[in-house]
Amino acid sequence: xxxxxxxxxxxxxxxxxxxxxxxxxxxxxxxxxxxxxxxxxxxxxxxxxxxxxxxxxxxxxxxxxxxxxxxxxxxxxxxxxxxxxxxxxxxxxxxxxxxxxxxxxxxxxxxxxxxxxxxxxxxxxxxxxxxxxxxxxxxxxxxxxxxxxxxxxxxxxxxxxxxxxxxxxxxxxxxxxxxxxxxxxxxxxxxxxxxxxxxxxxxxxxxxxxxxxxxxxxxxxxxxxxxxxxxxxxxxxxxxxxxxxxxxxxxxxxxxxxxxxxxxxxxxxxxxxxxxxxxxxxxxxxxxxxxxxxxxxxxxxxxxxxxxxxxxxxxxxxxxxxxxxxxxxxxxxxxxxxxxxxxxxxxxxxxxxxxxxxxxxxx
Amino acid sequence: xxxxxxxxxxxxxxxxxxxxxxxxxxxxxxxxxxxxxxxxxxxxxxxxxxxxxxxxxxxxxxxxxxxxxxxxxxxxxxxxxxxxxxxxxxxxxxxxxxxxxxxxxxxxxxxxxxxxxxxxxxxxxxxxxxxxxxxxxxxxxxxxxxxxxxxxxxxxxxxxxxxxxxxxxxxxxxxxxxxxxxxxxxxxxxxxxxxxxxxxxxxxxxxxxxxxxxxxxxxxxxxxxxxxxxxxxxxxxxxxxxxxxxxxxxxxxxxxxxxxxxxxxxxxxxxxxxxxxxxxxxxxxxxxxxxxxxxxxxxxxxxxxxxxxxxxxxxxxxxxxxxxxxxxxxxxxxxxxxxxxxxxxxxxxxxxxxxxxxxxxxx
DNA sequence: CTGAAAGCGCTTACAG
DNA sequence: CTGAAAGCGCTTACAG
Numbered sequence: 080x081x082x083x084x085x086x087x088x089x090x091x092x093x094x095x096x097x098x099x100x101x102x103x104x105x106x107x108x109x110x111x112x113x114x115x116x117x118x119x120x121x122x123x124x125x126x127x128x129x130x131x132x133x134x135x136x137x138x139x140x141x142x143x144x145x146x147x148x149x150x151x152x153x154x155x156x157x158x159x160x161x162x163x164x165x166x167x168x169x170x171x172x173x174x175x176x177x178x179x180x181x182x183x184x185x186x187x188x189x190x191x192x193x194x195x196x197x198x199x200x201x202x203x204x205x206x207x208x209x210x211x212x213x214x215x216x217x218x219x220x221x222x223x224x225x226x227x228x229x230x231x232x233x234x235x236x237x238x239x240x241x242x243x244x245x246x247x248x249x250x251x252x253x254x255x256x257x258x259x260x261x262x263x264x265x266x267x268x269x270x271x272x273x274x275x276x277x278x279x280x281x282x283x284x285x286x287x288x289x290x291x292x293x294x295x296x297x298x299x300x301x302x303x304x305x306x307x308x309x310x311x312x313x314x315x316x317x318x319x320x321x322x323x324x325x326x327x328x329x330x331x332x333x334x335x336x337x338x339x340x341x342x343x344x345x346x347x348x349x350x351x352x353x354x355x356x357x358x359x360x361x362x363x364x365x366x367x368x369x370x371x372x373x374x375x376x377x378x379x380x381x382x383x384x385x386x387x388x389x390x391x392x393x394x395x396x397x398x399x400x401x402x403x404x405x406x407x408x409x410x411x412x413x414x415x416x417x418x419x420x421x422x423x424x425x426x427x428x429x430x431x432x433x434x435x436x437x438x439x440x441x442x
Numbered sequence: 443x444x445x446x447x448x449x450x451x452x453x454x455x456x457x458x459x460x461x462x463x464x465x466x467x468x469x470x471x472x473x474x475x476x477x478x479x480x481x482x483x484x485x486x487x488x489x490x491x492x493x494x495x496x497x498x499x500x501x502x503x504x505x506x507x508x509x510x511x512x513x514x515x516x517x518x519x520x521x522x523x524x525x526x527x528x529x530x531x532x533x534x535x536x537x538x539x540x541x542x543x544x545x546x547x548x549x550x551x552x553x554x555x556x557x558x559x560x561x562x563x564x565x566x567x568x569x570x571x572x573x574x575x576x577x578x579x580x581x582x583x584x585x586x587x588x589x590x591x592x593x594x595x596x597x598x599x600x601x602x603x604x605x606x607x608x609x610x611x612x613x614x615x616x617x618x619x620x621x622x623x624x625x626x627x628x629x630x631x632x633x634x635x636x637x638x639x640x641x642x643x644x645x646x647x648x649x650x651x652x653x654x655x656x657x658x659x660x661x662x663x664x665x666x667x668x669x670x671x672x673x674x675x676x677x678x679x680x681x682x683x684x685x686x687x688x689x690x691x692x693x694x695x696x697x698x699x700x701x702x703x704x705x706x707x708x709x710x711x712x713x714x715x716x717x718x719x720x721x722x723x724x725x726x727x728x729x730x731x732x733x734x735x736x737x738x739x740x741x742x743x744x745x746x747x748x749x750x751x752x753x754x755x756x757x758x759x760x761x762x763x764x765x766x767x768x769x770x771x772x773x774x775x776x777x778x779x780x781x782x783x784x785x786x787x788x789x790x791x792x793x794x795x796x797x798x799x800x801x802x803x804x805x
Numbered sequence: 806c807t808g809a810a811a812g813c814g815c816t817t818a819c820a821g
Numbered sequence: 822c823t824g825a826a827a828g829c830g831c832t833t834a835c836a837g
Contacts, residue, residue, distance in 0.1 A: 109813095109814055109815085110814065110815065111814080119823075119824085120823065120824045120825075121814090121815080121816095121824090122816080122817095122823075122824055122825085123822090123823060123824075125815070125816060126822095126823085128815095129816085133822060133823085134822070134823085135822060135823090138822080138823085152579075152583050153814080153815070154523070154583075154813085154814050154815065155528075155583060155584065156519050156522040156523045156528055156585070156813085156814080156815090157523050157813070157814035157815040157816090157829090158814080158815055158816075159519040159522075159815090159829095160517070160519045160520050160523050160813090160814080160815070160816090160828095160829050160830065160831085161814080161815045161816040161817075161828080161829055162815085162816065162817095162829085163829070165518075165519055167560065167562075177540050177541050177543075177544035177545075177747075178540050180540075180544055181540035181543055181544055182540075184563060185565070188563060188565060195583065197530065197562045197563075197584065198562065198563050199530075199560045199561065199562055200547060200551060200561050200563065202548070202551060216515075220515050220517075220518060220558065221518065221560065222519070329747070329751060358751050361751075361753070362751070362753070365753060384540075384692070385748055385751065388692060388721050388724075388725070388748065388752070389751070389752065390724070390725070390728060390753065472829095472830055472831085473830060473831065474830080482807075482808085483807065483808045483809075484808090484830090484831080484832095485807075485808060485809085485832080485833095486806090486807060486808075488831070488832060489806095489807085491831095492832085496806060496807085497806070497807085498806060498807090501806080501807085516830080516831070517829085517830050517831065519829085519830080519831090520813090520829070520830035520831040520832090521830080521831055521832080522813095522831090523812095523813050523814065523815085523829090523830080523831070523832090524812080524813055524830080524831045524832040524833075525813085525831085525832065525833095526813070806837105807836100807837085808835105808836085808837085809835100809836090810834100810835090810836105811832105811833090811834090811835100812831105812832085812833080812834100813830105813831085813832080813833095814829105815828105815829085816827105816828085816829080817827090817828080817829095818826100818827090818828100819824105819825100819826090819827100820823100820824085820825090820826105821822105821823085821824085
């Protein structure tokens, strides 16, 4: 049985003598107490809390001192009710990679630390016919302060439109510019894939395959285009017959690579659209008795922990997911504060050269 | 600039004619509207919402119909303010494995789906001197409905005590019984490790090593004890010289295995306390020119995705993390509703036999 | 079984 | 620059 409300006075139950003096029960201090103690109206305390400039600095200092003295923190639920807006930041995602999800969460939480904002999770499925309806219900009921949309949720134009109509602030993380700078964190997937292509080409490969992600992901298009571009710089044309579509999953990586390996003219290098699929290529290679990098060079994208644990350690492209999450959260808070970003926030990927790509044997 | 409040009437901005009729703006329907329409007091509507038995069934039906008709959902912030308790479920964790964290989140979210509860994340660091203070601040400020504590946070007795003092409901997930059944989800790590031991022993090994997790994790003790017990059943005594402490990380797995491999009498099998360390053993084995399972059998614990992607596919022990998360959330909601569980909820691990363990060469 | 009053802890207009 | 009044949308005693 919940016994909320019968909270014993003093709070934390008689501490041992060697402990520091128990902090006063902060849960009881309200805006009224502060107002009374500071000899001002609660409205003035409210102004101080909300950093209104309409307070004499002397008054502000006095109030601030009392607040600190009593460890007062405004009640988020009460503020939410009055403001018709909660202090929850929603992360709405459908990304299948746990590593991506966790890193992004960490980044957002980094930025939210020591604020009164809380991170709330909304996993979802874009294939669900009630997808938009469910998110609308969430937004209407919880009135989140704002939401963060990583790919591929970020690419849903109807969702963005709905959020705007509901006056819900949001930040989209995507590999292409889909929105105004105040609502975008951009990743240069194109550049990352181009770097991978340059590296593979410089190694001397010419029969180069690419397993790209599903067409419903913009990143899949960007990485494909970037790869093609990087190859073109070395006067190599990406062979359509060696370009296949995977599902960003391990299994699809295995299948696509097997298909590639069954050709009479095998590719000597494979660039997979993400690490998951690249690890699938590792497996297919072993199934075909092929060694990496001697028989096939393999390059991935993401630099998940698996990339460095697998054998041989994987050459891949790294995007600073955690930093991206942090940037998205910061942008969201600034957006709410009315601060316009000077320029579009963007992240460049980095090529991580390890041991899975080498010159071709017969090169 | 946030434009909250200037929400246009009608909500979602003129839909195209082919769209379904726009749902009424649910954000505006309040308990007062329902009360007026149902011809009762708002208190009665409140009783219906809260499933109080003190309502004539006829009245309840009438109110329920109106509620459904207007798609009314009570405002969580307003309820929270009145109840002095929010509808947030906190997950407080320090588990280093992203896979564990994500699976547990999924389980909790499964159970919370279609309720008004939201999952809020609180990663933390038990080594932080302000650890308890920070969590206390979270609980006091957010007044979460309850919190879920996976290992090793669940093992912190001081934390549990603090939560009780603050009247905050919680559920602990741990490998040993630390609390009453209403507050515990137990995992039989002991059994899982014993099964691993039996499997290794049955394969014919006798020089068997164990890399256990840090002593600050109860699971490390349980797995060690279970492993010892499983071996004892085959009259094998766990060799102290072959029992080393790792940190549940890849790197520590590499180091510990290397130390083991440098001995004149190498172990023919290694049981690692988790998959991360087991993958470290894979690496060390390669560094020493040892092949698995021919030269060393390797067994892990957790069955992370990596276990099946690595070569050779890893024999390991699987705990149903997602189910555990779901069970923890369900228990928390029942606890709040005053329902006592009939018995302790517990999960048994399963041995997943793949290809990394085989009879010893010279066996 | 039902309701009118007061209150949860804040903020938004509106005055001054 | 500051404040008294009213309100956000619910619920808890208290009556009946």
